[in-house]
Amino acid sequence: MTAEAHPETLGVAAALAELGRAMIHGLAWAVLVATMAPPSSVLVAFAGGFGGCLVGSQLGQSRIRTSAIFAGAVILIALAAWFRASLTNSSFLAASLGPAGALRLAGMLAALLVAAIGSAAMRAGSARRSIFSVFELLLVAVAFGQLFIAHRHGAINRPFYLADWIIALGWDPTWLFLFMGGTATAFGLVLLLREQRFGRAVLNLGVIGLLLALIVVATPLVGMPPPPDGGGGLGLRPDESEAKEGKGQQQERGGASASELEFRDKYNPGGARVPVAVVLFHDDYSPPSGVYYFRQGAFSQYNGRKLVVSGRQDIDTDLIPYFPARLTEIQNAPEVNENRGPLETTIALMADHTQPFALESPIEVEPMQNPSPNRFRRVYRALSGVLTADYTSMLDASPGSSDWSKEQWAHYTETPPDTRYAELAAELTSELPVRLAKNPVAKAFAVTGWLGREGIYSLKNEHSGAEDPTASFLFGDKTGYCVHFAHAATYLMRSLGVPARVATGYAVSESARQGGSSLLLSGSASHAWPEVFIDGFGWVVLDVYPERALDPPEQPMDADLQRLLGELARGASPIPLSATDLPKLKELARRISLTFGTWVLALFAVVLLLLYLGKLWRRMAPSMVPAASLPRVIYRAELDRIGELEVRRGPGESREAFARRVRDRFPAFEPLTNAHLAAAFGVHQPDPGRLRDQAAEVRRDIRKGFSLWKRFLGLLTPWSWLRSK
Numbered sequence: 002m003t004a005e006a007h008p009e010t011l012g013v014a015a016a017l018a019e020l021g022r023a024m025i026h027g028l029a030w031a032v033l034v035a036t037m038a039p040p041s042s043v044l045v046a047f048a049g050g051f052g053g054c055l056v057g058s059q060l061g062q063s064r065i066r067t068s069a070i071f072a073g074a075v076i077l078i079a080l081a082a083w084f085r086a087s088l089t090n091s092s093f094l095a096a097s098l099g100p101a102g103a104l105r106l107a108g109m110l111a112a113l114l115v116a117a118i119g120s121a122a123m124r125a126g127s128a129r130r131s132i133f134s135v136f137e138l139l140l141v142a143v144a145f146g147q148l149f150i151a152h153r154h155g156a157i158n159r160p161f162y163l164a165d166w167i168i169a170l171g172w173d174p175t176w177l178f179l180f181m182g183g184t185a186t187a188f189g190l191v192l193l194l195r196e197q198r199f200g201r202a203v204l205n206l207g208v209i210g211l212l213l214a215l216i217v218v219a220t221p222l223v224g225m226p227p228p229p230d231g232g233g234g235l236g237l238r239p240d241e242s243e244a245k246e247g248k249g250q251q252q253e254r255g256g257a258s259a260s261e262l263e264f265r266d267k268y269n270p271g272g273a274r275v276p277v278a279v280v281l282f283h284d285d286y287s288p289p290s291g292v293y294y295f296r297q298g299a300f301s302q303y304n305g306r307k308l309v310v311s312g313r314q315d316i317d318t319d320l321i322p323y324f325p326a327r328l329t330e331i332q333n334a335p336e337v338n339e340n341r342g343p344l345e346t347t348i349a350l351m352a353d354h355t356q357p358f359a360l361e362s363p364i365e366v367e368p369m370q371n372p373s374p375n376r377f378r379r380v381y382r383a384l385s386g387v388l389t390a391d392y393t394s395m396l397d398a399s400p401g402s403s404d405w406s407k408e409q410w411a412h413y414t415e416t417p418p419d420t421r422y423a424e425l426a427a428e429l430t431s432e433l434p435v436r437l438a439k440n441p442v443a444k445a446f447a448v449t450g451w452l453g454r455e456g457i458y459s460l461k462n463e464h465s466g467a468e469d470p471t472a473s474f475l476f477g478d479k480t481g482y483c484v485h486f487a488h489a490a491t492y493l494m495r496s497l498g499v500p501a502r503v504a505t506g507y508a509v510s511e512s513a514r515q516g517g518s519s520l521l522l523s524g525s526a527s528h529a530w531p532e533v534f535i536d537g538f539g540w541v542v543l544d545v546y547p548e549r550a551l552d553p554p555e556q557p558m559d560a561d562l563q564r565l566l567g568e569l570a571r572g573a574s575p576i577p578l579s580a581t582d583l584p585k586l587k588e589l590a591r592r593i594s595l596t597f598g599t600w601v602l603a604l605f606a607v608v609l610l611l612l613y614l615g616k617l618w619r620r621m622a623p624s625m626v627p628a629a630s631l632p633r634v635i636y637r638a639e640l641d642r643i644g645e646l647e648v649r650r651g652p653g654e655s656r657e658a659f660a661r662r663v664r665d666r667f668p669a670f671e672p673l674t675n676a677h678l679a680a681a682f683g684v685h686q687p688d689p690g691r692l693r694d695q696a697a698e699v700r701r702d703i704r705k706g707f708s709l710w711k712r713f714l715g716l717l718t719p720w721s722w723l724r725s726k
Contacts (some may be wrong), residue, residue, distance in 0.1 A: 321357045
């Protein structure tokens with residue numbers, strides 16, 4: 002094995018390729034840290050990733066085992082986490098820098114160490130085996146992917162610092178994110194380029210650029226990526242996985258169809274945080290219950306196990322049966338009177354639904370032109386008769402309708418044969434005041450109030466396997482979710498002679514509007530609730546509000562996203578990029594240039610600093626390393642000085658031949674070269690004092706043979722040491 006087989010630094014092409022890879026590492030760590038740390042930590046993370054990648058390249062050529070490198074990286078990252086925690090909890094640091102300063106410093110050091118250690122380990126592994134390049138690809142994928150997780154879930158205003166200025170100009174930020182996704186893909190592919198030949202690398206990059214160009218050209222033809230469906234939720238939206246699961250349950254339990262509500266032990270609402278619709282209020286409205294209920298379906302027929310959709314033509318005719326193709330009036334809609342007032346809403350669906358829904362009791366619906374087909378599946382207007390009367394005014398009304406037949410009354414009051422329902426209903430209404438003891442509406446309120454106090458809300462329960470899941474819930478641990486509470490309330494109300502049913506749709510707190518005219522519905526708003534029919538009021542929501550819950554409360558939807566989607570539904574859709582709006586185009590170009598230029602300058606400054614630090618280290622290393630490493634390090638330092646003057650080894654030229662070639666200009670460099678080679682092959686260890694004297698003679702030769710200006714320019718060149726070999 003010759004000395005030339007282990008060049009101390011890479012050639013020009015290889016060095017540039019390694020710098021490009023280090024830049025990708027630094028950018029990935031910077032993007033990864035950007036969402037959870039201040040800008041100072043972002044720059045530090047970039048520096049850590051950049052430097053760690055370069056160090057990892059050297060580690061990959063060392064004799065340290067790969068397993069030891071990865072194990073050491075894990076241990077060092079754990080130590081970095083402990084170090085950060087120690088700094089954060091340090092009273093001395095907080096007293097010196099203040100609490101905010103201490104946290105900032107701890108975050109910066111943690112970002113630097115984790116990025117440097119992580120990149121060093123990944124690069125060392127990939128330098129030895131191509132399979133470890135997967136870790137580098139995962140770093141890039143996770144870094145750029147986490148930026149757009151919220152956007153991918155329908156939050157088209159995320160991340161704010163990228164989307165805000167695009168939205169302010171009236172355009173859809175999806176285009177920007179598509180471009181950034183392509184850029185991230187290119188970064189990932191660059192990590193896989195193992196060729197060192199310049200021509201092959203340019204060819205590969207050209208192919209990548211062609212593929213990205215095809216994506217940009219094809220996107221306007223096939224359309225932008227559609228928003229997510231948001232899962233099935235309570236059967237409100239079609240979902241293939243739920244359909245398959247329901248089919249299996251049908252075979253196991255003896256019959257379940259799309260017209261039934263399923264009791265699930267571990268209920269997953271499906272796409273809980275994904276927006277599925279946005280509702281525009283044409284007028285202000287505050288519901289008496291403080292909750293907006295958007296009814297889609299109703300379940301009123303008892304099938305021996307639970308309530309299902311009725312097959313009778315004269316039952317539940319107040320629902321919207323299908324998506325309208327023209328203005329459609331709803332049969333048996335409630336009258337607009339002193340108890341209910343008209344309210345228009347516009348519903349824009351971002352996910353497919355099994356049938357339309359509307360606020361409370363719809364009167365008429367009609368289709369509307371879709372202002373943003375790439376964002377909304379369909380848009381329609383609904384006129385609803387919303388409840389305006391107070392709940393106490395219902396105490397003077399009668400349950401049911403005088404127009405109902407005996408069969409209809411029997412349908413809405415049918416209960417399971419289990420006598421415990423009637424016994425419990427009588428027991429919990431026995432404590433009503435004397436004046437309300439025979440009031441059926443008061444009894445219905447007593448039912449929901451008791452269930453709210455005694456029930457426990459949880460999506461995890463153990464009732465679905467019972468012959469009567471509602472009885473298992475009600476007479477068991479009373480732990481379940483909305484389907485259990487709605488069935489239990491309906492059965493108890495029916496036992497008291499109050500016509501009731503279970504309705505499904507979306508329920509959202511009035512506070513979620515946050516003062517605006519739009520309301521965003523997500524998969525987590527899927528809900529089932531009990532309703533009673535009261536003469537003069539129609540079907541009224543009497544929901545159960547459990548006071549205890551085992552599941553964490555659902556976080557409200559993003560107010561900015563709600564406002565933005567509301568504007569899109571009104572028709573203020575982003576316009577495609579064109580030359581018809583020159584001022585906006587100029588503003589967009591200015592913002593892009595400013596943002597891009599700022600990042601380029603920042604990255605250039607960081608890279609320049611790292612190059613100078615590398616140059617400084619190689620220059621000062623002879624005074625810091627042990628004697629055993631001195632021959633190699635001191636030879637490298639003088640080789641860098643000669644390289645700054647554009648005097649370098651040629652391709653295939655040995656170190657001895659190079660020293661002989663420059664003997665006339667640098668006489669002292671040949672003995673320094675021989676000393677380095679003697680130490681490298683283990684022949685003998687030169688005297689450190691003699692080595693330093695030879696290095697000083699080389700520097701004297703440089704001062705004699707080259708002008709001060711030439712030496713100064715070489716010293717200012719930050720990348721000159723990369724070309725030394």
